[in-house]
Amino acid sequence: MGMMLRMTTRMADPVLYSFRRCPYAMRARMALVVSGTACELREVKLADKPQAMLDASPKGTVPVLVFCDGTVLEESVAIMRWVLARHDPEGWLAREDAALVAENDGPFKAALDHYKYPTRYNDCDPLPHRARGEAFLRVLEERLAGQGQLAGDRRGLTDIAIFPFIRQFANHDRAWFDALDLPHLQSWLAGHLASTLFATIMQREEPWREGNAPVAMAL
Numbered sequence: 001m002g003m004m005l006r007m008t009t010r011m012a013d014p015v016l017y018s019f020r021r022c023p024y025a026m027r028a029r030m031a032l033v034v035s036g037t038a039c040e041l042r043e044v045k046l047a048d049k050p051q052a053m054l055d056a057s058p059k060g061t062v063p064v065l066v067f068c069d070g071t072v073l074e075e076s077v078a079i080m081r082w083v084l085a086r087h088d089p090e091g092w093l094a095r096e097d098a099a100l101v102a103e104n105d106g107p108f109k110a111a112l113d114h115y116k117y118p119t120r121y122n123d124c125d126p127l128p129h130r131a132r133g134e135a136f137l138r139v140l141e142e143r144l145a146g147q148g149q150l151a152g153d154r155r156g157l158t159d160i161a162i163f164p165f166i167r168q169f170a171n172h173d174r175a176w177f178d179a180l181d182l183p184h185l186q187s188w189l190a191g192h193l194a195s196t197l198f199a200t201i202m203q204r205e206e207p208w209r210e211g212n213a214p215v216a217m218a219l
């Protein structure tokens, strides 16, 4: 008989509905891990969302954190703030720039979507959207040149909330991104992608189905 290696969850642990490649779910998972919050991880297929998730959060986006008392957090930044308010060993909440995160989640995310999928928006030219995205990258570059991370010299909520989106933007045309003259941004992104924290939250899980044995998120 092999050893049982899978960590077990406790009944009272909250449940996180998540999707490995979703940048919003990534930021929530990183906050859960850094705060040491135990939870049951349920990997979701976006094309086939579990009914239990939709019952808890009818809007149908990941991440969703569901507590045993029925409390539901269905916005990634709300999840980050909640778990960090409980335990914040790296002081992430002190490095939250809400305006910069809002610019990321609003105009930059829109530019990213139009750049990646122009035809979805009845558009045939991705380049103006790439240029709008690049303007945000230049704002970040200027910040990073002065202080290493986006809201100070150590990683905080702002960095963790934003870098998964910069990763997507960069990956869409890596050669173009790498050729930009944005050295601080490029090394900031590389540092986050190489972190133990990112490796921890990018471990693969099978999609969850009703009745599956609970899987603890690796902390």
Ligand SMILES: N[C@@H](CCC(=O)N[C@@H](CS)C(=O)NCC(=O)O)C(=O)O
Residues within 6 Å of the ligand: 019, 021, 022, 023, 024, 025, 046, 060, 061, 062, 063, 074, 075, 076, 077
């Ligand atoms: N404002 C939400 C956005 C979450 C979101 O849009 N997640 C995407 C995946 S990256 C999603 O679940 N989309 C629903 C779908 O594709 O069906 C948050 O911050 O949590």
